[in-house]
Amino acid sequence: MVLLLKPMMDSLTAILFSPLPIDVMLGVIVFWIALGVLGLFAPLDLRFVGHVLFPLGAVGGLVLAGAGLAGMGERPETATLALGLPGLPFHLRLDALSAFFLVLLGAASAGISIYSAGYFRKGEGAAPGVYGLQYHFFLAAMALVMLADDAYLFMVAWETMALSSYFLVTSNHKLPEIRRAGFLYLLIAHLGAIGILLSFGVMQGGHGDYTFAAMRASHLSEFWASVTFLLALFGFGAKAGILPLHVWLPEAHPAAPSPVSALMSGVMLKTAIYGLLRVTFDLLPAQLLWWGVVALLLGLLTALFGVMFAAVQTDMKRLLAYSSIENIGIILVGIGLTLIFRAYALGALAAIALAATLYHCLNHAFFKSLLFLVTGTVLHSTRERSLGKLGGLIRSMPWVAWLALIGTLAIAGLPPLNGFVSEWLLLQAFLATPSLPSSYLSMLVPVEAAAVVLAIALAGYVMVKFYGVIFLGQPREEKLATAHDANWLERLGLGWLALGCVVLGLAPVFVLMQLDQVTRLLTGYTVGATAAQSGWLFVVATSPEHASYSPLLFLLGILTLLLLTFVLVRKFYHGRMRRGPAWDCGYPQQTARMQDTAEGFGQPIKQIFEPFFRIERQMPGPFDAHPRYQGKAEDKLWYALYLPIARLVERLSLMISTLQHGRIHIYLLYSFVTLLVLLLFTR
Incomplete structure (x- = not known):
């Protein structure tokens, strides 16, 4: 823990003597990470986590938004952190595009964080301190995505954002439907991450320089630029919920706590929009x-x-x-x-x-x-x-x-x-x-x-x-x-x-x-x-x-x-009105069952756009003691695209599992056959 906090404290000390907006933003990121770690020291103390850490997180959001406004100038600011891998430090850049989305992140998260301080109750999902850790790491990861100036830091922050949001979605993991929703979200998120990584690889062009500055200077042909755009559209579209990569979104939001749903919908989806704008209009040479x-x-x-x-x-x-x-x-x-x-x-x-x-x-x-x-x-x-x-x-x-x-x-x-x-x-x-x-x-x-x-x-x-x-x-x-x-x-x-x-x-x-x-x-x-x-x-x-x-x-x-x-009304009708009981077709017996329901409200849309829905109806019979009508409109794309893929993967998994019998002599036979094949091809 000390080794983790030491570089954060060194960065924070340097920031206190440097008022540049990018340094202030780094300070907020370190502050959010520190708030998350502090929650682990009192994981079950709801009052400390809710009434201290979350309000402080809201203050961090306001500071981030203010620094973003100050950073929307004409000159970009850059910084290099001595973190990451040897020879691959983290490069940061604050320009007008990243500053705008950081304003969005800070301003929206301030309201969500202060709301979260009064929202959480005991016994709901994960321990308060664990939830605070995941929540503030989520905020810090989104901010790092918008500040990243190389593919390495961008992907590290992007995956941190995906993992922390996954744990937030599955905070009440005892329910099977929530676990299924979290798995679907994580699966689509990683498929999208592969598309983003491949788009960076195309722009990098095998030169070994993964900084965005090098990608801006690359000279891609129209073909490879188009490949990059399509990969970026796929990768960021998976996170944004663009058709047909949308299936995780209506499952994850009902499963997540409401502040998490607000943060994911209001802010996280915009990180995908930010990434698409960054690649399409900034890193690619032409459109x-x-x-x-x-x-x-x-x-x-x-x-x-x-x-x-x-x-x-x-x-x-x-x-x-x-x-x-x-x-x-x-x-x-x-x-x-x-x-x-x-x-x-x-x-x-x-x-x-x-x-x-x-x-x-x-x-x-x-x-x-x-x-x-x-x-x-x-x-x-x-x-x-x-x-x-x-x-x-x-x-x-x-x-x-x-x-x-x-x-x-x-x-x-x-x-x-x-x-x-x-x-x-x-x-x-x-x-x-x-x-x-x-x-x-x-x-x-x-x-x-x-x-x-x-x-x-x-x-x-x-x-x-x-x-x-x-x-x-x-x-x-x-x-x-x-x-x-x-x-x-x-x-x-x-x-x-x-x-x-x-x-x-x-x-x-x-x-x-x-x-x-x-x-x-x-x-x-x-x-x-x-x-x-x-x-x-x-x-x-x-x-x-x-x-x-x-x-x-x-x-x-x-x-x-x-x-x-x-x-x-006050001048011409006041005192001249006579009040009486409304007729309203039997008003005294009116109940809530006579109001328009959600199903009834959506019925015209079902009728007009019925070919686009997969509709299942449960009709009451003539002799039902308690007749009930139920209609369900489901996504055809789920049944036409995703279920066949899931069944194919399941069949392939069963076929591969037949190779595993748990017997040592079978595995030795596999090794022996593999060795013979390799010797045959090396002759």
Whole structure:
């Protein structure tokens, strides 16, 4: 333990006398690792781990976000750590791209960490100190992924991130379904890691230099650059949940504790987006047109798939998991559009598409983390995560309900919250596609834009279901009457993330001006000056004549309308109303069973998109004493792609196992036959 902590303390001592942002970030990483190790000294002390270590981890997140903002300058900062292997030290680099994603990591993890301080209970999964170790190592590994400037450190941090998140997912490992979900997650993660490693190998080209600086200087042909892009798309797509590598995501999120689900969906998925952007726009020498077409189509399929399956879910965490797939699809659409504009040297439009992509990454980190934490509070309060057994919680959980409403409106893309800004910018980039030289793309891209609008509209439909079924109406179970609101630490974490949704929605010009450094690094163009050409009140994508948007004026209009309605009702109708019992087709006998259910809400989607689902229905018989109807919509890709592979692997394993009999003379015979074969071939 002393040998492990000594280099960390030496690094921390050096950082105290060097105020560079990269050094501050290294200090935060060392601080997080130290917090994780400290939890092992009191592994069962929930108060120490929860009320001391997790709040300190939140402070580290805020410091990381502040250093990231300071590091989004024009000059990259580099550092070399005397760790790793002989001749292979760890190289670090802080530029605008890594700084942006470190801001995302720090700001989102601050809210999740402070929420976690009030979330965990005794007897839930792993010991508190062990959980704190895995949690803070997870944070440190993600930060190192974004700072890595060589393939060696990147892969070490990437695998550390995968292993620590695996242990977090399987913290309640006594349940078989959780162990299965963790195994599936780890399997897909390692398959993706192989793709990433191979892409680095192609860029390295056998020169023995695995630094990113050497990869930037390499001269790859179009063929090998395309091989690298496809390997990176596969590897990072496996971590991001891109179709058809998405199968782990709806299994791992329900299995993990809610703060872990929030951290994985809100932040970890963005490390994959970061890696894809780093390889595609920074390490590769040029971008080809067909890369953008592939990313655009794949992103569209992922977005539509995710939102369709989210609409038919009856488990609130699985619903949010499929919603994450949909949002990752939208982000990939933005990357594809950026690649297309870059291929045609339309730098200004590429900057708009990239800014929309980065903005949506930041937005998703806040509103999806908020909603996953909301499900955690609901689960603790009610011991239910099935939408069919919830309802009416706005009465007993008003704090959670109102904060969840902010996240719901934000993820639905309604102004003036943050989700609308990034989606509006992306659609503005789509509207500029008629300027593309290719007539085929000019016909294809508007269809893609319409499909993206469909996905966004369906996302609003899903969020109406999510919020309405959980918080509105009457309670569907008697035990919901004893539901309690979030404690003060949980409220603080939820409030921080909700505040982020509001601020990011009301100040888009300032956010876009901060993104200028990233868009200049990756595309050579900026969007902040264009966005601010009408002042801070309006945000402009291309020109004020085409379109502009003012979130503050929109908010002012909403508040004015509400105030006017209130005044008119009070002035002209107050005292003139007569209250009486509503008829409502037998209102006195109305029960929670008459409310719209989660299954009923998703039924139109099942009917419209039935060919895309594998539907199993359980119909009641005419003589059933207690008739029940149950319908399940499953993923066809699981049965068409993954199960056949699993069965093939199982058969091969059985065939190979027949060679092992446990008898020593059989193994000696194998060795003797092998020796004869080798002698035969060496003659």
